[in-house]
Amino acid sequence: MSLRSAPGGVESDTKTTESVLRTEDLAVHFGGIKAVDGISIALEPGRIAGILGPNGSGKSTLLGAVTRLTKVTRGTMFFEGTEYSKVRPEKVARLGIGRTFQTVRLLDDLTVFENVQLGFDLISGSRMRRRTAADRDAERGAVETALRRAGLTDRGKLRPGQLSYGLQRRVEIARAVVMSPKLLILDEPTAGMNKFEREEISKLLLDLRGEGLTQLVVEHDVQMMVETCDHLFAMNSGKLIAEGTPQDVVRDSAVREAYLGRRDDDARDS
Ligand SMILES: Nc1ncnc2c1ncn2[C@@H]1O[C@H](COP(=O)(O)OP(=O)(O)OP(=O)(O)O)[C@@H](O)[C@H]1O
Ligand SMILES: [Mg+2]
Numbered sequence: 001m002s003l004r005s006a007p008g009g010v011e012s013d014t015k016t017t018e019s020v021l022r023t024e025d026l027a028v029h030f031g032g033i034k035a036v037d038g039i040s041i042a043l044e045p046g047r048i049a050g051i052l053g054p055n056g057s058g059k060s061t062l063l064g065a066v067t068r069l070t071k072v073t074r075g076t077m078f079f080e081g082t083e084y085s086k087v088r089p090e091k092v093a094r095l096g097i098g099r100t101f102q103t104v105r106l107l108d109d110l111t112v113f114e115n116v117q118l119g120f121d122l123i124s125g126s127r128m129r130r131r132t133a134a135d136r137d138a139e140r141g142a143v144e145t146a147l148r149r150a151g152l153t154d155r156g157k158l159r160p161g162q163l164s165y166g167l168q169r170r171v172e173i174a175r176a177v178v179m180s181p182k183l184l185i186l187d188e189p190t191a192g193m194n195k196f197e198r199e200e201i202s203k204l205l206l207d208l209r210g211e212g213l214t215q216l217v218v219e220h221d222v223q224m225m226v227e228t229c230d231h232l233f234a235m236n237s238g239k240l241i242a243e244g245t246p247q248d249v250v251r252d253s254a255v256r257e258a259y260l261g262r263r264d265d266d267a268r269d270s
Contacts, residue, residue: 017044017045018045018080018081019042019043019044019045019078019080019081020043020044020045020079020080020182020183020214021041021042021043021066021077021078021079021097021183021214021216022040022041022042022043022077022078023039023040023041023042023065023066023075023076023077023078024040024075024076024077024078025038025039025040025074025075025076026038026039026040026062026065026066026072026074026075026076026077027039027072027073027074027075027238028058028061028062028064028065028070028071028072028073028238029073034237034238035058035061035238036058036061036062036065036238037058037237037238037239038074038075038238038239039058039062039075039235039238039239039240040240041233041240041243043183043214043216043231044214044230044231045212045214046209046212046213046214047209047214047215047230047231048205048206048209048214048215048216048217048228048229048230048231049214049215049216049217049229049230049231049232049233050216050217050218050219050225050228050229050231050232050233050246051216051217051218051232051233051234051235052219052220052222052225052232052233052234052235052249052250052255053234053235053236053258054236054258054259057235057236057237057238057258058235058237058238059187059218059235060102060187060218061238062235063099063185063187063216063218065077066097066185066216067089067092067097067099067185068084068087068088068089068091068092069089072085079095079096079097079183080096080182090122093122093123093179093181094123096180096181096182096183097181097182097183097185098119098176098177098179098181098183098184098185099176099184099185099186099187100169100172100173100175100176100184100185100186100187100189101172101187102187102188102191102218103191104160104165104168104169104172105172106160106168106171106172106175107160108159108160108161109159110159110160111156111157111158111159112147112152112155112156112157112158112159112160112163112171112174113143113147113156113157115160115171115175116143116146116147116156116171116174116175116178117139117143117178118175119146119174119175119176119178119179120139120142120143120146120178120179121139122179123179123180124139142178142180143156143178144156145178146174146175146177146178147174149174149177149207149208149211150170150171150173150174150177150204151170151200151204152167152170152171152174155167155171164197165192165193165197166193166194166197166200166201169189169190169191169193169201170201170204172189173186173189173204177208177213181213182213182214183213183214183215183216184208184213184214184215184216185215185216185217186205186215186216186217186218186219187218188218188219188220189201189205189217189219190202190219190221190224191220198221198224199224202224202227202228205217205228206228217229222250225246226246226247226250229246230246231243231244231245231246232244232245232246232249232250233249234249234252234254234255234258236254236258241254241255241258242254242255
């Protein structure tokens with residue numbers, strides 16, 4: 001097997017720790033479009049890994065594949081060493097994978113608190129059974145903690161529509177962290193934000209890392225990625241074209257070429 005981190009962790013200068021997430025030759029084809037075309041990556045625990053790549057290079061499709069929302073054409077994926085390639089999408093949260101989406105997906109008829117609560121219900125299955133007072137206390141505590149971790153203390157009673165766009169995106173992060181995931185996957189968490197808001201999100205991700213949360217982030221803002229990530233992957237046309245330290249990856253000639261003239265700063269609007 002040509003694994004990046006060999007079973008038993010016998011590689012010389014890499015960690016012996018088990019990868020949180022690992023994919024092997026993952027591919028997602030839509031008819032003739034090879035959106036993801038043979039991707040093998042491994043995420044080390046407690047680190048922030050980022051994926052860079054021009055529009056349409058397959059970043060969101062890769063995130064869809066590892067969260068099981070998108071059907072995989074080929075390949076294998078492991079979470080904490082256990083294969084989960086065929087796990088049902090609704091079971092992925094319970095494995096310990098939380099995610100946010102490229103576009104805001106909040107319910108505006110519900111309060112911020114209730115939106116985050118939905119994330120908790122998803123993993124605890126508490127909608128399915130009668131809840132005791134202790135269940136409700138635990139749930140309220142978890143939601144309040146998630147709101148605090150996402151910097152949304154005191155905003156619980158508001159509706160998402162009453163919040164700035166930057167804060168709405170934080171609600172999504174709160175909804176993902178309320179499940180106490182071991183891995184948080186974020187697709188363009190700062191899309192559409194101004195520089196100040198982007199720095200705030202970067203700080204939030206670093207704070208979450210400080211609490212030990214492993215993260216996989218897709219983002220177009222190269223500077224933010226260099227400042228936030230411990231490890232970078234670069235994709236182009238569904239393939240991995242570089243990986244390594246952020247400094248090395250942004251200096252890589254293939255990465256520069258992939259971005260050259262195709263860098264779409266308007267992608268932040270998507
Ligand atoms: N459901 C789908 N059906 C058909 N083609 C798809 C589907 N989803 C994505 N694609 C195609 O797969 C390719 C990769 O798309 P993807 O959304 O993964 O790119 P991306 O790197 O996330 O781009 P962006 O930076 O613009 O978000 C594109 O050519 C896209 O049109
Ligand atoms: Mg995308």
